[in-house]
Amino acid sequence: MNYTRKTPSSTSRQISASLICSIFLISLLSASVHANDAGSGTDAGSNTGSALYLPSNNSTYYGNLTQGNDTDDYYAVNMSWGTGIAVTISIPANADFDLILLSSGGAQIDSSTNGTGQTDDVSSNGTNVGGTTVYIWVDQYLGSGQYTMQVQIFSAGNGSGGVGDDAGSGQDAGGAMSNALPLTLSNSTSNTTNSTSFQGNLSSSNDDDWYSMYVPTGYGVYVEMYHDAGNDFDIWLYDSNGSQLDEGFTGNIPEAVGSNGTNIGASTVYLEIKDWPVSPSYGSYNFTVDLFSIAGNPAYSQDDALSGDDAGDDLGNATGLPIPQTSNSTRSFSGWKSASDDPQDWYSFTVPTDYGVEVNMTSTNVTGYLVIYWESNLSLIDASTNNNGAEYVTSDGPEVSGQDVLLRAWAITGEGFYNFTVTIFSLDTDNDGWQDTTEIQCGTDPEDYNSTPSDFDGDGICDTMDQDDDNDGTDDDDDDFPQDPSETTDTDNDGVGNNADDDDDGDGWDDYVEDDCNTNPLEYNSQPIDTDADGICNELDDDDDGDGYLDSSDDFPLDDSEWLDTDNDGTGNNEDTNDDGDGFSDADEILCGSDPLSYVSVPVDTDTDGVCDVMDSDDDGDGFADDVDEFPLNPQEWVDTDSDGQGDNSDFDDDNDGVLDEFDAFDTDPSEQYDYDGDGLGDNYDTDDDNDGWSDSDEITCQSEPQDSANTPDDWDSDQVCDVMDDDDDSDGYPDTVDAFQFDVNEWEDTDSDGIGNNEDTDDDGDSWGDAIEPNCGADPLDVTSTPVDSDSDGTCDYLDTDDDNDGTMDADDDFPDNPDEQTDTDGDGLGNNEDNDDDGDGWTDSAESLCDTSPLSDTSVPMDTDGDETCDKLDMDDDGDGVPDIGDKFPKDSSEWEDLNGDGLGDNGNPLSIVDKMKLNPGITALALIAILAAIGAATYANLTRKGGGPLSSIITGKGGHKASSRDNEKDNADSAPPVPPGMDSPEQTNQDYASSWEELPPGGEYTDTDPMRYEGDSCGTWEQQEDESWIRK
Template identity: 50%
Template sequence: MVSQKRISILVSILMLSMLAMPVLGNDAGTGGDAGNTTSTATPLPATNGTYYGNLTTSSDTSDYYLINMSSNTGIAVQITYPSSSDFDLALLNSGGGYIDLSTNTGTTDDVTSNGTSVGGNSVYIWVDHYSGTAQYTMQIWIFSTGSSGGGGGGAGSGNNGHDAGTGNDAGNSRASAMLINASNISFWGDVTYSTDTDDYYKVSMPAYFGVSSSLSWNSTVDLDLEVYDSSGSMITYSWFSNPETVTVNNYGGSDLFFRVFAYGTTGTGTHDYFLSFTFDNMTNAPVNNQDDAGTGGDASNDYLNPTILNITSVAVNNTFYGWGSVDDDLNDNYQTNVPMGHGIRVLVWFNSSQSDFQVILGDDQASTIDYSSVNNPELVTSNGSGTYPGMIVEGMDILLQVRATSGSGYYGMSWWFFTLDTDGDSFYDTIEVDCGSDPEDNYSVPLDTDSDGICDTLDSDDDGDYVEDVNDTFPLDASEWEDTDNDNIGNNADLDDDGDGFTDNDEITCGSDPLDGWNQPSDFDSDGICDLQDSDDDNDGYDDENDAFPMDDSEWADTDNNGVGDNSDTDDDGDGYSDNLESSCDSDPLNSFDVPSDLDMDGTCDLMDNDIDGDNYPNENDAFPTNSQEWLDTDNDGFGNNVDIDDDGDSVSDNYDDFPLDFNEWADNDNDGLGDNGDLDDDNDGWSDSDEISCSTNPMSSQSIPSDFDEDMVCDLVDTDDDGDGVIDENDAFPMDNAEWEDTDSDGIGNNFDDDDDGDAWFDIHEPNCGTDPLDGSSIPLDFDGDWVCDLVDDDDDNDGVTDVDDPFPKNPEESMDTDSDGVGNNADNDDDNDGWTDNSESLCFTSSLSSNSVPEDTDGDKTCDVNDPDIDGDNIVNELDVFPMDISEWEDRNNDGKGDNKYPLSITDKMSLNPIPTFLILLTIIGLIGGAILVYTSQQKSTKNNLHKGTDMTSYMENEGYSEENLDSEHIIDEISEESSPVLLDSDDSVEEEMKTEDVVTNIPPPPPGFAPEIDSIPPPPPGFAPEIDSIPPPPPGFGPPSTKEKSNEIVSSWESLPPGGEYTETDPLRYAGLGIGTWEERDDESWEKISE
């Protein structure tokens, strides 16, 4: 007999199996696993589509899909998967041969039929497992190839001409750009580095629409994305990522041009890219629904044509509101007129969590008066602040610009006009503050000497005499401003401005400068009358008109008119005889016709002449004083030497006598004027006759000269220092070179000429500065960088272009900076600012690698910044596939209830609705099992009844079992069995035998049929194949590793089905379940599970 409990257990197992079936596989939405070979491949339609599938490390390592291609079409396929796994992708032809293969190690693989005709044929998509267990996303694009058959996207071997699936190449300029409809679209294209470097796409934007575009590719080349307006001006760009992404708003109603281009010259061949467009209807966006300052629209973006605010209320808060955006509405410009006697102050506030603004106050020439950018609220005033001095703006049309610096949001403005003269004393407050008076006390007014309205403190001309104070000797006296002679009397009142002793009037009369003490009137005789007015300038008693020398008080006459006054002229009459001589010679010194007697006509009268005959021999020495032809008679023979043929009487005719007047000399070998008898050097070669004899040369021949290298007149034959350098020859390395005597390095160059005496390659002039000995070849300067500037004087020892004083590594040419002071130079340090992020990562994340305050955002702490992280929350589900991309605990919402399936598991109804075919089959199986159980039970009851009739204790049995003749009919029994077969887990542990116990049990009742043995105490574990696969759930992302053990969390789930996936069971008492990132769970007596630790 089958017990109620056994039937309940069987039904429960079947129900649990039904609920577990969805985890086995739902590849491409088929409700099961895709085929593992080409013969079992899952067919897909030949249309664009996105599908999802799963691969595991053990039971499901390959998925095959079949697509029957339409004529003149091609195909491109891309898969993406978590970084914890690595899948490969292949495109096969109908015979199973490779068309394209991708085995990338990243998170994306793509293949294409590019260059291969597949239209009208079957292709297979093979997704192959390499490592890890995860879900993948597969995108399929079907594109037109034209009649040629090839084309499409891919990774590197196709031809150009199939951009956007058109069969044509997108143009290479704005003029030839390919037109793209303004609807969400994605397509393939390709570029090359030779013939097709640019693809331009034109999009005519609907009014009030924005657009985002993403460019991705699967190769190592660099592709870039740029956006231009219809005038050719670049709006935005993306150059440094893959994918490249751009967003353009506020250009609705105009044409945009998107440029895809291959950057640089590093690539070869054809490179396929995937380009997508997403359009955003911004009709209701704030940028298109503005009411800046109540104008009903956007305030002017042009500061030259600002929005006019008519503010008439003075000294009250005039409040306005506006909206700005760093992307869509960069600045708003306003203008208003400031009333006379007033200044202006404007306060701008905003929600700093949404946006940030800077405010500029400008004059009517657009020059900045005040500026504020780091506060909230921002305050600007005509009084100025910081480096802005402010200005008087009364009556002026001033400008205010509110400029967005980040984000988007609303802002408020409060405008005030404030009085410039609080105490009403006609001096503006700012002037009073600057002038040192009290702006709130009308009795305290600035000092203004000249009453020109400018206080003396600020007035450059206090007395108003048009001479600035810095140049005014009397700055507070309007009648005086200069004191040339510094006598404290101003020039206007001073009769002698330059203090030179001459009145200004006299100086003017005499033609001198009355303001220059060095320029005085000429008064030669210093009689106080300038020469210009004086009749006797030299005051010699002779009027200037009768004075031959009016400016010389020592002269007044010039008899011979030779320009020399008679008083100083030694020959007044100019007859060639001095006045004194004429007086001595008894002739008239003032009469040129009366001259003294002069035989030789030498100008000296004979009476006074000591050489009367003028033969240049004084009379007392002239043997013939009146004969100008004779004057000597050397030999006293009575004949003058001029006619005597032997003047000296040495018996050598004067013609042959070298010394005709010297009785002792007649020959002169060297013609030096010295007779040989008395000449010590007869040949006049500079060497005495006695020295020449000692030096073995001819004393009578000037050609025979002793050798004397140093010309010290000691011939080399006897000289101990031939070159005369003070070093005797035996100690002189250069005995014939007086400039050299030592050669330290024996290089043949003397030390005096040698610029490196010790031959160590360092100049002698440098070694002392380097602290080494220039005469010691082993004493060599240290020169770390080998630039021949020793370290002692080299300001850059490692020659890296950074001076040692600024170089934290002065001996390391590879390093010159250590931003984080960790002892590792920036060039070698992969984290210059020591903020835990590598420099390359910071570059990709757009933060500064030289500032530890600039750190990339990293939500999941996996060291991949959010801007580049395909899985921001680190739950191993890529963002585009993650319904909850910012929640690590959730990623799927299959019943679309807005709640994650992990925290809010699918109900039985949800699972059944998601798997209608398996549910139907299971229900049929359950119905069949229940029917079979009923048949078995009925059969046993009949057998029992027959046996009871054969015995003698039937009555007793029936009584004990509660049967009577009235209720022994088959209908009652079937109803009772039906009630017992309800799939409810029973608490009773009674066996069939206990149910059938009577006082007189017939011993031949058959045992329970096979498979209906006594039940176990608890629900059996899920059947094989229905347990959660550990490998099917990816490991936790970095930073979410095993947490520290904590106290029991009191988190309880109702059954093992609700346990989080990814754990393993441990055969303990009670049973435990644990895994990385899910904690440790323990089974309770009521078959629920409690989380006991993290």
């Protein structure tokens, strides 16, 4: 077998690498989610250009080929320097797959084409494939199924071909990992000024330089390699087990590799430097090694699913999830992944019997795919490739009950934490032994235990889904008795199955009789023949037609009207009109005088047409009756046109017009000889000799040739009037003298002279408004000066525009439809709200109403202004304008009152204080007054007694000559009086507590302070502060 493949260009390895990566990504995104070759979640490519890339290490993979639609799987491996490859596939027993190993250019390296069920293996066989890409081609030859592919990468040489002083060692660096040259690093951090630099040399195509270096705990490594611009050196980094960590073969300077997200602390790593073999080059190189701290990097301190570590990065070491195995449950987990440092997290868990599973995954800084597989064969169950941070997969469909499954969280872009929930849901909600999906398919209620599918044969498949309800081996579609295992067919549809029916096909013949008569007892149209209807089929009857002649001597054993056939022509003599078969009917032979039963006795028949001459009207059989045949006995002649005694068939000039028949188009018409157009009319009579539809006279008038059908008059409108004579060439009803389009039947006018006729022109007058729009907008489509009004220049005329000024407010709702700066006039004053500073026209500016907490758009919502000073009460410090600020006014809404010293809720101006009030308000003065009064009373009494009666006691009681109470006395300390009552409230009984549920419970002796929150303060009562629930607390 020879396989020819295109060789990729070697001019730019960077382009090649980018192309390979692009193809890989495209194959990932475009592959069917039902394929899962090599655990990729997709189908391997069908050629080298779409091959699925595999890592360059030892591994086992699984793939699938299907006859007809998936017959080729291609894999690609980027080989490390100094390595070879060996591949083995195991295939199904009934399949034959072939294995071919191809070079990077598509040339065959090795192939194996063993037979059905046989193992195939190939290897690089000493071919130098190191540093190149090889392709593994699995080709389906026969059958379908899953194959197992084992890939082994092995060392193909030590690469030791150089000389020199690599890394200052005085020798060439080792040619393999096993004898790598150790490097001593001076740096311990990622500080570039503290990098460790080395120099080396590649001196031949077989020079492969290997170095080793120890990386301390908590550090990663980064290496940059520089070489001469004319060379192409590449670099690789491997861990202590020889697994590749990174590679640099872009063709750029520098090439760089790093440990990326792999924790290599406290281990030895290996560095390989080699030239690109496609275009070998030699020379020196420099490289620097930096160690960087991995502390704080989440890639190195993960706790995926509370495992204490990073989840497994391949299917072989998936991290187990603790999923309950007994009931419906939802478990939530979190993890961390990175497209660059930790692209894959694998988890495994068991789905309980009779349960399904669904998984939701969300993330913000990292996006990717979510895939779920059967662990047993790595077949795909479901995949979510939204790549938008929200992925969902479910087993709804594939049966995973009691199965081990694998979950793969795949990072495509970014890095960060992700959350996912694993929900185990019951497949049998009502626990009736039938799974929910089955019940839905079977048409029963999956949530009702008493609603179960019908299963006639008890095979566990409901009758709705069962192809054989009675399990008799015949599908229901083919079973006339789908629930009767003893019957399957009722050929005659009489309701009796064939097993019990004596006449299966219902044709009136018992089955055993039909067997004897060699007909089909299961086919109604296959019935025994009984010609004479005597109840005995012809197979058994010796006189089938019952005509009295036994079948053995009856020429027509099935025709009771015939039994003899004299001429053996298949027609019995009774029906045969020519019994002897001599070509003459029995009746004619009688008329012609011959024997109708003797074949040798025939009538005279000159032309042998079967009609004797006695009866024949055309004896010579030339088609001309004897009475019109000028030569009745000569079949070669029948007419003599020119009566010259010579029949026309032998006459060379039948009409004797002097033109031989071979040149005479009318050889029997002496008045015609030629027919130019072959229309059957001679030119002497024909008015259109060339039959071009134009009369000879018209062609002469129109200056064309009357005997040349290719030369006809010009007639653009085909009205049979040539253009020379036609006043309307295109026949559009407009004379050519006024027709702007003389040869266009669809156009005759061009109003705007733009070369497009009005019928085709959508803007006849050229005013940029379509003809169909202008009439709807009240403009004339044929007048360039008549254009629609379009206030907002939006291309829609005002008549049709629902928003003439294009201010976003429909005209129906716009008080100013032609003013884009205004839409609403709340108060109808003709001034739009945007310009109007009093939108509702209530006398208060909009800004004032906003400050006063009223609506500037409602004239019924106006600020309260008790004193009418045009400052609303909310902003006015003296609402009633009585000169006393509201904060000290007991009646802030009453300009006639501001004090209530006795706390009775009534203003002191309208309700003056009583003597008792004043005494209570001035206890000191009251005491002095009482002492003075008592002293006066005593003195008066004494004087009166000494003067025998003295002055009247009433003068002392009325206080005449004593101290007159002043309103100023009311201003003395009233600490013993009750606290004033807030406006509009009744005076309550007082209590002394540290907490008051309302103002009624406040102790006396304080004043209210209008603060936020409000305070009540006094020397004797202390300071109280109002709470949000209107209670009070002593501070």
